[in-house]
Amino acid sequence: MxxxxxxxxxxxxxxxxxxxxxxxxxxxxRARRRSRRRRTTVRLGLATSAAGMLATIGxxxxxxxxxxxxxxxxxxxxxxxxxxSPRAPVAASDRPAGTEEAVLDLGRHxxxxxxxxxxxxxxxxxxxxxxxxxLTVRAKHEVMLLRNDERTGNRHEAEVPYVVELRTGxxxxxYAGALAFDIRSLGALGTRAGWLVLSVDDARWFYTRIRQGExxxxxxxxSPVAPAPTPDPADGPDPETGTATSRPPN
Amino acid sequence: xxxxxxxxxxxxxxxxxxxxxFAFTGDRGEAQDVVQEAFVRAWDRxxxxxxxxxxxxxxxxxxxRLAVSRxxxxxxxxxxxxxxxxxxxIPGPGPERTALVAALRELPEHQRMAIVLHHLxxxxxxxxxxxxxxxxxxxxxRLSRGRAALAKQLAVDEAEEPxxxxxxxxx
Numbered sequence: 250m251x252x253x254x255x256x257x258x259x260x261x262x263x264x265x266x267x268x269x270x271x272x273x274x275x276x277x278x279r280a281r282r283r284s285r286r287r288r289t290t291v292r293l294g295l296a297t298s299a300a301g302m303l304a305t306i307g308x309x310x311x312x313x314x315x316x317x318x319x320x321x322x323x324x325x326x327x328x329x330x331x332x333x334s335p336r337a338p339v340a341a342s343d344r345p346a347g348t349e350e351a352v353l354d355l356g357r358h359x360x361x362x363x364x365x366x367x368x369x370x371x372x373x374x375x376x377x378x379x380x381x382x383x384l385t386v387r388a389k390h391e392v393m394l395l396r397n398d399e400r401t402g403n404r405h406e407a408e409v410p411y412v413v414e415l416r417t418g419x420x421x422x423x424y425a426g427a428l429a430f431d432i433r434s435l436g437a438l439g440t441r442a443g444w445l446v447l448s449v450d451d452a453r454w455f456y457t458r459i460r461q462g463e464x465x466x467x468x469x470x471x472s473p474v475a476p477a478p479t480p481d482p483a484d485g486p487d488p489e490t491g492t493a494t495s496r497p498p499n
Numbered sequence: 500x501x502x503x504x505x506x507x508x509x510x511x512x513x514x515x516x517x518x519x520x521f522a523f524t525g526d527r528g529e530a531q532d533v534v535q536e537a538f539v540r541a542w543d544r545x546x547x548x549x550x551x552x553x554x555x556x557x558x559x560x561x562x563x564r565l566a567v568s569r570x571x572x573x574x575x576x577x578x579x580x581x582x583x584x585x586x587x588x589i590p591g592p593g594p595e596r597t598a599l600v601a602a603l604r605e606l607p608e609h610q611r612m613a614i615v616l617h618h619l620x621x622x623x624x625x626x627x628x629x630x631x632x633x634x635x636x637x638x639x640x641r642l643s644r645g646r647a648a649l650a651k652q653l654a655v656d657e658a659e660e661p662x663x664x665x666x667x668x669x670x
Contacts, residue, residue, distance in 0.1 A: 251618065254646065257599055258619040262518030267531050269513040273506035276535070280542035383502045418503045462546075 274381045281466055284350070351455075351465040353445065355380065360425070360445065360465070363458060367451040369425075373443030377423055384415035384423055384465040389456055393426065410449065411456035415465055425465075427452035500545040500554070509538055512555045519559060523615045524566050525600045533569070537561040559620065560630050567608055602652035610645035613638055 412426035423443035520530035
């Protein structure tokens with residue numbers, strides 16, 4: 250009976266196998282959408298709780314120490330934090346692993362991570378930055394040295410501070426960093442690599458908080474991504490033109 | 500598990516899992532739905548799944564629990580509306596149903612799950628116990644009773660008019 254039953258069950262199961270009704274990318278998109286909704290709900294809950302607690306503390310302090318402004322301590326705690334950040338840049342090691350996924354919105358040109366929305370200027374050739382794709386943090390370079398290369402018209406060496414190297418599988422890298430020099434010189438940075446240009450403050454904050462192995466989700470483009478102004482892709486340097494150094498940023 | 504690894508796992512395991520879940524649910528649409536949902540949940544746990552080394556077993560367990568949960572909701576709903584003109588049984592799985600499917604559907608869900616996991620998915624009694632959270636002795640009893648019920652049901656089907664033509668019932 251057991252063998253017959255096993256055979257009959259296998260035949261039944263094989264006869265009723267079905268191909269996936271959705272592509273895998275759609276499954277991932279649904280999961281991310283759901284995850285974002287969960288995070289938003291948690292944040293709203295935390296914000297509501299925090300607001301309630303602050304109101305309670307404020308009322309208590311006000312009641313105990315008349316004349317002292319309870320907001321003063323809150324203001325002093327935020328001195329020195331980045332301009333657009335709601336909180337100080339906590340080091341990656343202080344943050345629980347896997348609690349966040351960064352989201353690169355190609356339509357709004359924003360990179361959102363851990364509640365901070367950063368302006369970003371994305372540059373890539375090919376399909377390196379395609380919606381639905383996910384990039385993984387492979388390395389972090391405190392300073393990346395971009396060497397001069399006459400073949401590509403790059404006559405100047407440049408140092409890019411706070412670079413986060415992102416990749417999808419074996420595809421060429423996408424670098425997120427603070428490019429302070431003329432954006433048009435991106436043509437010399439390598440035709441195969443993509444770049445996410447951030448302000449120095451944002452790049453430093455992102456570099457400090459994100460960890461190797463964490464992910465950046467690429468979402469819906471309302472407008473196309475500007476391609477890198479590279480005149481001749483065939484002659485472009487290898488994306489590894491940039492060399493990581495251990496020197497501190499200037 | 501990287502994006503590419505997840506996609507490959509999804510493409511390879513999805514058909515196999517829908518076949519197994521069909522044996523468990525007796526309904527192709529239901530099997531497809533719960534496996535799909537289990538994969539959506541799997542994406543959030545992809546790093547842990549790779550570490551565990553048995554992602555397919557995890558997806559199958561989640562899909563089976565989802566199916567059980569749906570049955571229970573459907574049954575509660577039927578109990579609520581029983582006084583109305585609605586039928587008391589859930590319609591059968593359609594023209595592709597077989598005597599074995601009908602017989603499986605007659606089993607209580609614990610017995611059916613044990614039978615499918617042990618005889619179709621090749622899990623040992625200990626593994627079935629681990630997946631279902633039941634003691635090993637209980638799993639043995641469920642398997643024994645399930646096999647006996649199936650044998651009886653299938654013997655009746657061969658001798659008489661097939662039971663499944665009268666409509667399946669949610670276990």
